[in-house]
Structures are given as structure tokens and as C-alpha cells.
Amino acid sequence: MAQPSHVSGFRLGRIIGIPVYVHSSWFLIFFLITLTLGTQFTAQHPGWTQTQHWMLGVITSLLFFASLLFHELSHSVVALHYRIPVQSITLFVFGGLARIGREPSSAKQEFNIAIAGPIASFFLAAGFWFASITFRGNDMVLAASGWLAWINLTLAVFNLVPGFPLDGGRILRALAWGVTKDFTRATWIASTAGKAFAYSMIVIGIVVALKGNWVSGLWTAFIGWFLRDAAQESYAQVAIRNTLTGVRAGDIMSQDVPTVARDISLEEYVHEVLRTGRRCHIVLGSGTPVGLVTLHAIRTVPRDEWANTSIQAVMLPIDRIQWASPEEPVLGVLERMQSVDINQMPVVSEGHIVGMIARDAILRVLQTRMQASHLAEQ
């Protein structure tokens, strides 16, 4: 549930407005792939120099990761087309992950977002294959593009396996969602198929390892184990979604709205927080709300400047505040809080702030409801 607000790994930059990260495991994998390719090129092309083998190994590995990025970008572009925000793309061990801000709102959207990835990989496989026949005369281009065509084809096919969390699992869920009109049931079908596939990979991996092929056997089993975990987790997320169904912001907001005047200093504000225990306040300027200030925002100012800084300098201005309506489902509020990484929102009805809703209040309701449903099952 508690999603990390920032991704582990290091940031490459932004592409079409989306921050792109590489996970720390990426360096190991990059090294292993380069090593494998260098060794393979050395065996296949004894005529090349040592430098040629390893340079081509590095270039081919980089193009492989560019291919993964292209795959994730294609999911992202379709998601953005449906106005679903894409928070980040992370490249890691088994490929990439495009993190989208919320679940798709229809089966058709989910289907199109999911299928975009394998289509992109097929497209790249075809492109590299075309390059390999066009530059048949150049051994080095042929070796690199041949391998890249093969790996992109493998990626496309592997991702089409109909089990969560692979793209094929999302496609299966979209189809099941379209047929049953039941998102939870569809997710259960896709995650069960994912677990079945994962267990078969573990069994096949063990058999292969026992027959003496240790490396590929253990790799297969390891990927199976990873997929099993991921399938389980995706189902747990849907369980959370169900538990919060029917709860609206107005049901769990706190009705007192703590306020402070815009001209008080940070020093005075910290005293107010200590006195009341509230860590988020609406800032008032001549009686009307002008912004929102949190204890968190104060930390951006050095301690010795607190007395001489007014809270107006650190508050979030009114036009940039995220707010909820009392009728909004809390699940949507929680998703919005997670996607912009904030912990509270004012609840606004007919132009007036009628309450405040906090992330931990939503999580408390979630916890209580889950416990209650366990008791009911006993």
C-alpha cells in the first residue's frame, strides 16, 4: 500500500515530460549482458579485434535498453492519450515499468495501453531484422542487429503471455473485464493465470536445473518466482480498491478546518502546530482562503530564518491546491494524493471549505474495514 514516493535508482532525464529512472540492479544486468554479448561475438567472429568485440557488446547493450525504453514509452503515450498521468518510467532487471497515475477507466483503455508495448517490440524486431538484411555485407551491423531483432521478438512474445503482471495479463484482464463487466473478477482471472504461469516456470526451471543445465534452470525459476509475487501484489491492490468502494470524502473528512492568518511568521506557525497537534492549515487573508501550509513545507526554510519569514512565502497558493468534493470516492482521493505525493486535501463544497481529508485517515478506514471483513468471514 505504502508506495515509495520516489523511485530508487538514478534519474536519466525526462522524455515527453516523463521522468526516466534506471534501477540500481540495471548496472549489474548491463554488465552481464555486455559480458554475454562480448563473449558471444568473440566466439562467432574470431577475425575481429578484442576492442571490436567489446565495443559492439556495449553498443548492442545500450540499444537493448533503448528498446526497453521505447516499449515503456509506447504504453505511456497511449495512457497519456486517455489523460491518465504517467508518473515515471523505471528500467530494471526484467525490463521496464511505466508507472501510471491511476487505473484505466474502461476495458478498452486497458486493452489499448497494454497492447501498445508488445506492438512496439514487434515493430523494433522487424526494424532490426530489416537492418540486418539491408547491411548484410557489414559483419558488425549484422551481428548486432540480428541479436537485437531476436531479443525484441522474445520480449514481445514473453510479454504476451496471458498472466499478470505481464502485458498479456493486462490484455487478458481487459478482455475478461469487457465480458464479465466485473473488474475484480477480471483481475482475479488474470492474476490466477499469472500465478499458474509463474509456478510452471518454477517447475520447468527446477527440472532443467536438475538435468544439469544449472544456469538457465535457475534463471527460469527465479523469473517465475518474481512473477508469482507480482501477480499476488496486483490482486492485493484490487482488494484495497474494493474495500474502499462506497466510502466518500465527506464520510471521513474531519469537519474542523484549522486556519492561520497569512502574515504570521514560521516561528509562530510552529508554535501553533505544537499547541494544536494539527500539521496542515488553511491560510486566510482578510477572511478568505489564500493558500495551504503544512509543517512539511516549513522544513525547506533554515531554522534561523523562521522568525523573519511569513508563512505566505512557503504556503501553496490557493490555485495550486488539490481539493476534493464531499461526494468524491475516497479511493480516487487516495490515488490523487499518491500521484502528487501529498498527505491532506481540503474538502470543498459550493465554494466553501467544509473539511479536511488526510491520507492516514483513509488508511485507517481501510485497515478497519479489512479487519471487519476478516471477522465476518470467520
Ligand SMILES: [Zn+2]
Ligand atoms: Zn509492456
